[in-house]
Amino acid sequence: MSAVRPNWQALMSLLATLYSLTALPFSAGMSSASSLTVVAILTAGAFFSMLRLSFALETAVLTLSSFGAAAMLIAGLTEGFGTATAGYFSALIAAWLLGWRLVTVLSGDGSGGGSAIIVPALFGIWVVVLWECIVRGAGVPFVLLPPPSAIGLRITTSTSILAADFRQTVLKAVLFGYVVGSLTGFLVAILADRFRFLANGLLPIGNMVSALPMIGIAPVMVIWFGFDWQSKAAVVIVMTFFPMLVNTLAGLAASSDMERDLMRTYGASHWQVLLKLRLQAAMPFIFNALKINSTLALIGAIVAEFFGTPIVGMGFRISTEVGRMNLDMVWAEIAMAAVVGSLFYGALALLERTVTFWHPSYRR
Amino acid sequence: MNEHSFFKDRLIPVGSILLAIVIAWYLAAYWMNAPFQRDFDRRAGETRTSVEFLMKTMTQPKPTMPAPHQVAENLWKNTFTVKPWSKRSLVYHSWITLSATLLGFAMGTALGVAIAIGIVHIPALDRSFLPWIIASQTIPILAIAPMIIVLLSAIGVTGLLPKALISTYLSFFPVAVGMVKGLRSPDVLHLDLMRTYSASKVQTLWKLRLPASVPFFFTSMKVAIAASLIGAIVGELPTGAVAGIGSKLLAGSYYSQTVDIFAALIAGSICAILLVTAVDVVGRLVNTRMGAKTQ
Numbered sequence: 206m207s208a209v210r211p212n213w214q215a216l217m218s219l220l221a222t223l224y225s226l227t228a229l230p231f232s233a234g235m236s237s238a239s240s241l242t243v244v245a246i247l248t249a250g251a252f253f254s255m256l257r258l259s260f261a262l263e264t265a266v267l268t269l270s271s272f273g274a275a276a277m278l279i280a281g282l283t284e285g286f287g288t289a290t291a292g293y294f295s296a297l298i299a300a301w302l303l304g305w306r307l308v309t310v311l312s313g314d315g316s317g318g319g320s321a322i323i324v325p326a327l328f329g330i331w332v333v334v335l336w337e338c339i340v341r342g343a344g345v346p347f348v349l350l351p352p353p354s355a356i357g358l359r360i361t362t363s364t365s366i367l368a369a370d371f372r373q374t375v376l377k378a379v380l381f382g383y384v385v386g387s388l389t390g391f392l393v394a395i396l397a398d399r400f401r402f403l404a405n406g407l408l409p410i411g412n413m414v415s416a417l418p419m420i421g422i423a424p425v426m427v428i429w430f431g432f433d434w435q436s437k438a439a440v441v442i443v444m445t446f447f448p449m450l451v452n453t454l455a456g457l458a459a460s461s462d463m464e465r466d467l468m469r470t471y472g473a474s475h476w477q478v479l480l481k482l483r484l485q486a487a488m489p490f491i492f493n494a495l496k497i498n499s500t501l502a503l504i505g506a507i508v509a510e511f512f513g514t515p516i517v518g519m520g521f522r523i524s525t526e527v528g529r530m531n532l533d534m535v536w537a538e539i540a541m542a543a544v545v546g547s548l549f550y551g552a553l554a555l556l557e558r559t560v561t562f563w564h565p566s567y568r569r
Numbered sequence: 570m571n572e573h574s575f576f577k578d579r580l581i582p583v584g585s586i587l588l589a590i591v592i593a594w595y596l597a598a599y600w601m602n603a604p605f606q607r608d609f610d611r612r613a614g615e616t617r618t619s620v621e622f623l624m625k626t627m628t629q630p631k632p633t634m635p636a637p638h639q640v641a642e643n644l645w646k647n648t649f650t651v652k653p654w655s656k657r658s659l660v661y662h663s664w665i666t667l668s669a670t671l672l673g674f675a676m677g678t679a680l681g682v683a684i685a686i687g688i689v690h691i692p693a694l695d696r697s698f699l700p701w702i703i704a705s706q707t708i709p710i711l712a713i714a715p716m717i718i719v720l721l722s723a724i725g726v727t728g729l730l731p732k733a734l735i736s737t738y739l740s741f742f743p744v745a746v747g748m749v750k751g752l753r754s755p756d757v758l759h760l761d762l763m764r765t766y767s768a769s770k771v772q773t774l775w776k777l778r779l780p781a782s783v784p785f786f787f788t789s790m791k792v793a794i795a796a797s798l799i800g801a802i803v804g805e806l807p808t809g810a811v812a813g814i815g816s817k818l819l820a821g822s823y824y825s826q827t828v829d830i831f832a833a834l835i836a837g838s839i840c841a842i843l844l845v846t847a848v849d850v851v852g853r854l855v856n857t858r859m860g861a862k863t864q
Contacts, residue, residue, distance in 0.1 A: 312696035328697035406582030416795040416845050417838045418802050424822030424830050504711045512822050527716045535716055
């Protein structure tokens, strides 16, 4: 068994590092010495990661070398916007390859827990790092794509505007529409389930409507309910109603004949069977609808704001700031929307786990 | 045991609910248009019989709620009485939207399949990338549609492609997720058999995984094509109302032409139904050819 274990990421990384030596220094903000330090870090990282090290040591070497080099590369751009040379990008690619190696090592270890969060997080960090370095290194115009650092700065400096938009769009329009739409869909499904005729009629129509571009009713709702949040809530209600209806109806049919027969031998009434068996069995379907609706509700409210709104709200801000070429503000709103959407979804997933703990997909 | 008759279990319930919707629509049209009409008549100093009044609420030029027959008339007029390539024709606008939808759908499907193949074969991608794909859909991407359009036009990309890109973003997700499931659907026995044949990864993919994923492929494409259409329509909103169903909606909302908005909505819905049905039919044909049980 040899002491060396070559892998393609490290080899490619060495090649890229070698190439980067042809264009020193890397940028106007970096001296030749700091450029050479980056090269040294990368070479050492690539070289040591190919030795047969213990898992912990290899992870540490890769983390330190890839992120150390990346940090120095980012720092090298503070005074050198758009001055990065081919060597700079070559070194960036080398650092990224080491990062990839790190992800490969981490996902190969097979342990669940920690790396289930760490691996995707690493991916996210690298997207941001590459975005920052490429945009600022190559001098992409600010109006085209602002670097993440500028977006972060904008978020911290305009929290009051973001908070006002959040209140208008999420707390008023989305939340109200989401609750009312989902609840109505659920109640109509319960009612339709009582009468077979209704269910037979509503299911095909609901399935069809779910495929329609319902977002198009936004202008009508703005004409009917005015510019304020009520019209946005109405759009959200219509958009969330049908997925809930269809999913609940499907869920109520999910319990098996055996289970229903058992309930009958107990002499259970319709409502008892519904409450104690069929609604329980329908819970995964209902949560599925709630998750779909969480995305739809945000989209509905934001797009409805393009058709007319008071001078506050996430959709309003996005459409006006695009016109004023304040792209960092637009991205700040998008970041907020993404965080709100992910938190909303995550909260639902957690709740689902607690409510449907019995479901086979959670068995270990 | 249970005899399902198409007539009793499908046609009558669906038909009567549709009928109920049309009746409710007429009632709503009367109820929502009446205040304006009453106000209008009072100013003009006219007194009408109730039948006359009812007729008036159904024939306003800019009603709050257009009656179904007004929408149908508009739809008919703009579809069959004008030339299909004229700017007033809904066929023309639908075609503009549909072409962007189809281009975006094709790109999204290709991207989704490529991502799924990557995820199934590279463990590092599976662990690092899949969570972000799911997270990417909690971002209300439609919200940045206008920005993408404006940005792309700033660097000289205009016309069909920007809209198609939004459709691509919306449609790759269901395909990627469905195909990951589908490519992993062959059971261990079949995969082991391929290994005893000493099949390469490419051969396993081509001869086992891809055929096994076909039903998943068509199911996810049905979701994807509906999403593509929505992407194309929203993508048309910021183009300054040039052409397409989205621009018809925007123009209608500027001038409060509710009849036009409803007609455009129905045209969009017809497109959606046609697209989903087309995917469904092709899916059934392919599945039957590949030996799936007909239902």
